[in-house]
Amino acid sequence: MPEGHSVHRIARQFDLNIVGRRVSASSPQGRFVEGAAALDGRTAVEVRAVGKQMFLAFEGDEWLRVHLGMYGAWDFAGEIIVDPTIAAANGRMGQTNQRGTTVDEPMMDAAGENSLTSIGAPRRARVHVRMSEQTTGLGDDGEMPWPPPVVGQVRLRLLTDATCADLRGPTACQLQTPDEVAATIAKLGPDPLVDDVQEGEERFVATVRRKPTAIGLLLMDQTVVSGIGNVYRAELLFRARQNPHTPGREVREEVVRDLWRDWVRLLAIGVETGQMMTMDDLDPEAYRKAMAHRDDRHWVYHRAGLPCRVCGTEIVVEEAAGRKLYWCPSCQA
Numbered sequence: 001m002p003e004g005h006s007v008h009r010i011a012r013q014f015d016l017n018i019v020g021r022r023v024s025a026s027s028p029q030g031r032f033v034e035g036a037a038a039l040d041g042r043t044a045v046e047v048r049a050v051g052k053q054m055f056l057a058f059e060g061d062e063w064l065r066v067h068l069g070m071y072g073a074w075d076f077a078g079e080i081i082v083d084p085t086i087a088a089a090n091g092r093m094g095q096t097n098q099r100g101t102t103v104d105e106p107m108m109d110a111a112g113e114n115s116l117t118s119i120g121a122p123r124r125a126r127v128h129v130r131m132s133e134q135t136t137g138l139g140d141d142g143e144m145p146w147p148p149p150v151v152g153q154v155r156l157r158l159l160t161d162a163t164c165a166d167l168r169g170p171t172a173c174q175l176q177t178p179d180e181v182a183a184t185i186a187k188l189g190p191d192p193l194v195d196d197v198q199e200g201e202e203r204f205v206a207t208v209r210r211k212p213t214a215i216g217l218l219l220m221d222q223t224v225v226s227g228i229g230n231v232y233r234a235e236l237l238f239r240a241r242q243n244p245h246t247p248g249r250e251v252r253e254e255v256v257r258d259l260w261r262d263w264v265r266l267l268a269i270g271v272e273t274g275q276m277m278t279m280d281d282l283d284p285e286a287y288r289k290a291m292a293h294r295d296d297r298h299w300v301y302h303r304a305g306l307p308c309r310v311c312g313t314e315i316v317v318e319e320a321a322g323r324k325l326y327w328c329p330s331c332q333a
Helices: 004-017 033-039 178-186 197-208 230-239 253-273 284-292
Strands: 024-026 044-050 053-058 062-067 073-082 123-132 156-159 163-168 172-176 316-320 323-327
Touching: 004 044, 004 053, 004 073, 004 163, 004 253, 024 033, 033 062, 033 156, 033 172, 053 178, 062 178, 172 178, 197 253, 230 253, 230 323
Parallel strands: none
Antiparallel strands: 024 156, 044 053, 053 062, 062 172, 073 123, 073 163, 156 163, 316 323
């Protein structure tokens, strides 16, 4: 499931390529026909990302709410304006091993990564790029038919005069009124990129400190804090040397505050680089390696049975509310 940084990156691409433009909307799959008809011919006026959800507003107070869930993806095709404020590299802009947006020539950053951060202004590139969690990115800087052919099960197609955005396999794709959007967002925990960071910290601390639920479950609860998924959960807890089974109300306040502040830092890194980079102070060679391979950028995630990078104890994995929880039973005792 895409974690918070992925959805914020997707929202930035919508802001550059869809917002302010009149959209033709359709549901090739046939599962969102009425919703697409309501949006067809309207201009997109605003996009918001909150945690793992994105909200796209259209003139007439129609809002589209999308939650990609485990299998959802956005495919962009056409003349894409690429956001120069976030790094990108070859293909998918999404979660775990995402590699950004393919453009018509490689651009290397100081660490040797193919990047867009050095570009001073948004640029356009003729591409096809998938923004998701599990799916593989596609790059194509050559000629392509316009509009692009529908491939597979497309729940919703949003088409401007230059850009096509196809939505596949989302958990949620629905229209909401402004009041319904506000109610949906009100149920979510604080998001460091949306809420005041200090106020968000106080909300997070107050919520965690009164809960009997294990901290490893609370971090995945989107009503407690927005955007944290399985990868960030494991890494945040390891970085804090916090046992995931400790009830929230028993976690020391300073640790809870450190978890929030670390989430603020890691989320910003994720949005900028497109990678869930959770290891600090890497030399340039180690950084290049980590950016290229997920196995080299995490402390415990996906490392079950391998020695802890700090103490050598075997990393364990267990089921926690249906998701895999990775942790070190020594460092996080």
